[in-house]
Amino acid sequence: MTLQQVLFIIFGIITLGAALAVVTRRNVFHAALFLILAFFGVAGLYVLLEAPFLAAAQLFIYVGGISILIIFAIMLTRDMMNPNVAGYNRQWWLAALVAVALCGMMGWVVLNHNWPATPGDVPPESIINLGKALVDPAGLVLPFEVASVLLLVALIGAVTIARER
Amino acid sequence: MIPLEWYLLLAAALFCMGLYGVLSRRNGVAILMGVELMLNAVNINLVAFWRYTEPAAATGQAFALFVYAVAAAEAAVGLALIIALWRTRNTVVLEEIDLLKG
Numbered sequence: 330m331t332l333q334q335v336l337f338i339i340f341g342i343i344t345l346g347a348a349l350a351v352v353t354r355r356n357v358f359h360a361a362l363f364l365i366l367a368f369f370g371v372a373g374l375y376v377l378l379e380a381p382f383l384a385a386a387q388l389f390i391y392v393g394g395i396s397i398l399i400i401f402a403i404m405l406t407r408d409m410m411n412p413n414v415a416g417y418n419r420q421w422w423l424a425a426l427v428a429v430a431l432c433g434m435m436g437w438v439v440l441n442h443n444w445p446a447t448p449g450d451v452p453p454e455s456i457i458n459l460g461k462a463l464v465d466p467a468g469l470v471l472p473f474e475v476a477s478v479l480l481l482v483a484l485i486g487a488v489t490i491a492r493e494r
Numbered sequence: 495m496i497p498l499e500w501y502l503l504l505a506a507a508l509f510c511m512g513l514y515g516v517l518s519r520r521n522g523v524a525i526l527m528g529v530e531l532m533l534n535a536v537n538i539n540l541v542a543f544w545r546y547t548e549p550a551a552a553t554g555q556a557f558a559l560f561v562y563a564v565a566a567a568e569a570a571v572g573l574a575l576i577i578a579l580w581r582t583r584n585t586v587v588l589e590e591i592d593l594l595k596g
Binding site: 331333334337341344345348349351352357360361364367368371374375377378379380382383386390391394395398399401402403405406416417418420421423424425427428429431432435436439440444445446447448449450451452455458459461462463468469472476477479480482483484486487488490491493 | 497537553573
């Protein structure tokens, strides 16, 4: 077993363990803290996949942005930390059944398919290529601009919806 | 080298945990956390396929970046809705929000 595989197993256990705690913890605030840990694990996986830019973006956007947003929302709606409020709905066992069945099915497909995995090397200027492709008129500039407009619309909408009237 | 199947299995497990959270939780914020887990699982798949099939192309990573943008937009709007509901209905339990029920 190589060092990479050992690191993969460590990051995988961190990610999956934290994700399990996110969906099973009663206290929503604890769940949010475990969510941050899961995001860290995923960032580690990106490093193993040789996508350093995505790993940094994961840390900035998820750990630095979305988690803080979620914790703010939990604190603004603080009554939900009350342990007397039931955390799960009545169909939780059905949801667990569906999730386990789907996981088993996807696992079966993954293991029984012959994946075309002949990994080459990531070129050293991979980040430069990505940055150029995002602003290249013949490349991805249109989806890039559409994503910017989507973000702007979503943020203005969020301010409008959450504003005190 | 790590086999591609390891990444796919891990992403499948992460996706199913997020799905369980979305289907079983009552708190709106906890449901959004489940959605974030699912989006992360999808992103792991996208980056893993980029790495193992076309590492020289930029599109694989760009796809994951667009998922980031959509995830950020979704979190912002979803949490704003939850805060607005908290203000008007004093609850974030999505089962109790039945304004459109006749």
